[in-house]
Amino acid sequence: MDHYVLIASRNDREARDANYCFELGAKLASxxxxxxxxxxxxxVLTACEDKPELLAARDAGVMLLADSFSLRERxxxxxxxxxSVLSTALDFVVDRLAAGDKVIWH
Amino acid sequence: MAKKPMLTFVLMDAPFESARTTTAMRLLDIAARRGYDINVFAYEGAVYLPFARQTQHPNAVHGHDTEEENHPLPKDWVGALIAEAESRGGSIDWANCGLCVDERGAEECVSGVRRGTPADLVDFAKRSDNTLVIPTS
Structure with missing residues (x-):
């Protein structure tokens, strides 16, 4: 089994497909x-909401993280x-890249 | 001692336009501070990130002269990242896509940036432990 990090840089008010990350994450986790x-x-704006896609990803076992810098900026x-969301430093992404995870920016 | 990671970052966004540039620079900064070997393949508008003729400017709306405005320039970030990587025992091999450079007249770059081709991206990806593509939105 593989390790994935899906980077969600938009919310669904600016991009209609923004929640695809959560849907894909749930499918991969399942x-x-x-x-x-x-x-x-x-x-990170999604991290404050109870979007069905976010909750479905959580229920599928997806780890939900929000960049602490982006949170502070806003x-x-x-x-x-x-x-369900943990505030996390961007170092996490570099850690996972170095570990060889499949990191996909959406 | 564990092997030092080599990471490749693929950048597409032009400077001054997207938060993705800031996040990309933050990722590069983290990797540079760790002393990693880093490859950057910049294409499309991202070839302007290290463009040497970027200049600061005053801001009449805010009543600031150039010094007070102190507008950040991505070319300085690129230079600082390359210096940071070297100071930590790592490296940044930054290749600007030559086709994209020619289209945009962006050939004048800060020191440490070279002209490349899409073949460099293939080579980077083959040699790296991992590659992150940061596409334009």
Whole structure:
């Protein structure tokens, strides 16, 4: 089984396909792959909501992460995050690249 | 001692237009500070990231002169990243796609950036431990 990191840099107010990351993540996880969705830039706005796609990804076992810098830029405190989302440094992406994960920017 | 990672980043966005550029630079900065060997293949508008003729400017709306405005320039970020990587025992091999450079007249680049071809991207990907493509939105 493979390890995936899907980078979500947009939210569904600016791109209609923005939630595809969560749908793809859920499908990959349901097939036994290890998946993280890393939200960055305006993608972190999704981290404050109860989008069905986000919750479905969580229920499928996808790790949900939001870039701490992008959150600070937008004045979003940890208290506003969906309880399924962890605030995480961008170093995570470089860690996973170095480890050989399949990292896909959407 | 573990083998030092080599990572390739593929950049597409032109400077001053997208938050993706900032995130790309942040990723490069993290890898550079770790002393990794880094390859960058810049194509389309991204070939302007290291363009040497970028200049700061005043901002009349804010009443700032050039020094007060202190507008950040991506060419300086590129130069700083290359220096940072070298100071940490790593490297950045930055190749600007020559076709994209010619189309845009973007041949004047900061030191450390070279002209490349799509074949460089293939070579980078083959030699690297991993490759991240950051497409335009």
């Amino acid at each position: 097939k036994g792959h290890t998946v993280a969705v890393f939200m960055v830039q305006n993608g 004045g979003i405190s940890a208290a506003r995050l969906n309880e």
